Amino acid sequence: MSKFWVITSQVYKRRVKTKSFLVSLLLPLIIGALIFALPKIIDYFGGSDEPSKIAVIAENPAFSMAIAADKANFKVDKDIQTEKKAKKSLANGDIDGFVTITPVGKEVTAVYTSEETAGNALITALQNDITSVTLQQKIKDYNITEKQLASLTTPVPVKNELLSNDQLTSSQKEAMSAAILMLTLVIFIFVMSYASIVAAEIANEKGTRIMEIILSSVSSTTHLLAKLTAILLMLLTQIAFYGICIAVVMIGGKSTEAIQGVIKQLAEFPAYYLVLNILFVVLGLMLYILISAIIGSMAPNVETVSQFMYPMTMLAIIGYWGSIAAANAPNNMLVIIGSYVPTFSPMMMLARMDLLAVDATGIFISLGLLVLTNVLAFWLAIKLYRGNVLLYSNDGLFKTWKTSLKYAKRD
Numbered sequence: 001m002s003k004f005w006v007i008t009s010q011v012y013k014r015r016v017k018t019k020s021f022l023v024s025l026l027l028p029l030i031i032g033a034l035i036f037a038l039p040k041i042i043d044y045f046g047g048s049d050e051p052s053k054i055a056v057i058a059e060n061p062a063f064s065m066a067i068a069a070d071k072a073n074f075k076v077d078k079d080i081q082t083e084k085k086a087k088k089s090l091a092n093g094d095i096d097g098f099v100t101i102t103p104v105g106k107e108v109t110a111v112y113t114s115e116e117t118a119g120n121a122l123i124t125a126l127q128n129d130i131t132s133v134t135l136q137q138k139i140k141d142y143n144i145t146e147k148q149l150a151s152l153t154t155p156v157p158v159k160n161e162l163l164s165n166d167q168l169t170s171s172q173k174e175a176m177s178a179a180i181l182m183l184t185l186v187i188f189i190f191v192m193s194y195a196s197i198v199a200a201e202i203a204n205e206k207g208t209r210i211m212e213i214i215l216s217s218v219s220s221t222t223h224l225l226a227k228l229t230a231i232l233l234m235l236l237t238q239i240a241f242y243g244i245c246i247a248v249v250m251i252g253g254k255s256t257e258a259i260q261g262v263i264k265q266l267a268e269f270p271a272y273y274l275v276l277n278i279l280f281v282v283l284g285l286m287l288y289i290l291i292s293a294i295i296g297s298m299a300p301n302v303e304t305v306s307q308f309m310y311p312m313t314m315l316a317i318i319g320y321w322g323s324i325a326a327a328n329a330p331n332n333m334l335v336i337i338g339s340y341v342p343t344f345s346p347m348m349m350l351a352r353m354d355l356l357a358v359d360a361t362g363i364f365i366s367l368g369l370l371v372l373t374n375v376l377a378f379w380l381a382i383k384l385y386r387g388n389v390l391l392y393s394n395d396g397l398f399k400t401w402k403t404s405l406k407y408a409k410r411d
Contacts, residue, residue: 003218004226011201011230016237024193025238028186029245035182052122054112055080055089055098062136063101066129073125090115099126106141108134180354184323184347187281190235191288191316195309198231198289199296202389203305220386224293228381231289276363277350283370284346288316290377297381297388298400308397315343323347330357340366342373 015021053075056064068076077095080086086098090113097114110130112118139149202224205214214223253259291312299308322344326335330352339349339358349366352358384404395403 004222004229007218007223007226008230008233011227012233015197015201015230015234021234025241028189028242051075052096053077053094055086055095056101057081057083057086057098058101059103060101060133062133063130066133067099067126070125070129073122074129086113099130101130180327180351181324183277183354184320184327184351187284187347187350188316188320190238190285192313194231194235194285195288195292195312195316196305197234198227199292199299199305199309200302201227201231202293202296203299203302220389221382223389224297224381224385228289228293232286235285235289273353276353276367279367280346280350280353280370283367283374287342287346287370287374287377288312290374290381293381294377294384294388295397297385298397298404308400311397319344319347323351326351327355330355340369342370345370 051071051074054067055077056067057080058064064076064078067074068078077089080089080095080098083098083100086095089095090098097112097118099110099112101108101110108130110126112123112126138144250259250263254263292309295308295312296305299305319338322335322338325332326339326348329335335348335352338344339352339362341348345366349358349363353363388404
């Protein structure tokens, strides 16, 4: 047991002191901070919030007065009354543009002239101001009372009645879909980084032929378990660090609207969903770590690790893209099937589960299959590792896999 902890301690300390681990620790926090700060950054650099300087060319002064009253959007230059003067002021940069309002029978047309394309917000504000004036004119022309007008313009209320408590509203689905995309991206990054670490850690010792010396003093099973434990401790360290950071943010910003919105969103879900999310994440990472340990033990040296890891990388990519599909169409048949495949379920079932698109039975079936696959992968890793670490083959992954199975049968 002492040898086990010596190897575990050495691998753990060596790995957590590397710059790559520090970068992987801080990078998600930096990305998260940028995402939360993005709206403010856009507001800061997105231009001025000052009202647009415009001129109003219209025979009816009511239009000019209505637009001038909209001080949040417009600053009207009342000295400009003609189109000729407006064009001159626009060319000199005195105004941002001018609107020409022309009566056509009982209706009016409006044209906004500017040197740059007007935004949708500006056009919408002009439409609202001009429509309000024409509406008032029609009220007088048709002798419509205020009560009749209110009755005509009152929208019909439509309520969304949910037949089941296990459903999300459209706004909740949009928010949860965005959260799922972020969570599955983090899982994908963790899978790729830790799988590479495990495979490289094993293949590096094997490639330098140190493995023969190590295995003369410690069993291959102890050696593998020690390395896996060290990598798992690294993973738990990173998760614990993020947990502390999230707790600090939640406690420090609990009075802010954003944090209150997150808490309200989480309150909509059953309490055990948090435990299920953690189980899917941890078991999914463990499965990929075990697969990468098997692959790393088959690679003849660290240079060929990426080549041997390619099939597993494709599985992780399919799982990630499957989670994106699940976030948009959780009841699609391919998504449903994929959510029960152990290599995909940590991302795809997690997405369907958090959208409340699957019942408890489906969740536990998928979780059970994931647990069984982890047990099988662990047994295979132990069984194959003993022969693989002394197997030096440049025949590629699949031929090496066949040779590895033959060695395992002999044992």
